[in-house]
Amino acid sequence: MKCPSCSADNKDTALHCKKCGGSLIVMWSPSIQWHARTLGVIIAGLVVFYFLANWMLKPYLREIPPEVTPWLKKSQNIHQ
Structure with a gap:
């Protein structure tokens, strides 16, 4: 797995980068299908x-x- 910050190679099970210490947890982002289904x-x-x-x-x-x-009546019947 490559670090998104420094592009260093890390183990697939690593939580933090061994070079820069950045987080390797992939954040979930909703797709257009998820938005459409939710709406x-x-x-x-x-x-x-x-x-x-x-x-x-x-x-x-x-x-x-x-x-x-009286405003809901027909206009013919109002002035009678």
Whole structure:
């Protein structure tokens, strides 16, 4: 295994470079596939949560009388 700092050869099982003492532990970095999969799972979870909450809270929704919301009426009926 080569040291990323000084390019010295080290054993494959070494944790530190024998020449410069730098760490030889390879850091994991996420790929584009990992990001896409993670975002897909998050978006799918949010969609499922939205529809589940909408379905569960349906009994608590109330009908608003049309007198309270005149701007939702058709324009012909407002000025009568």
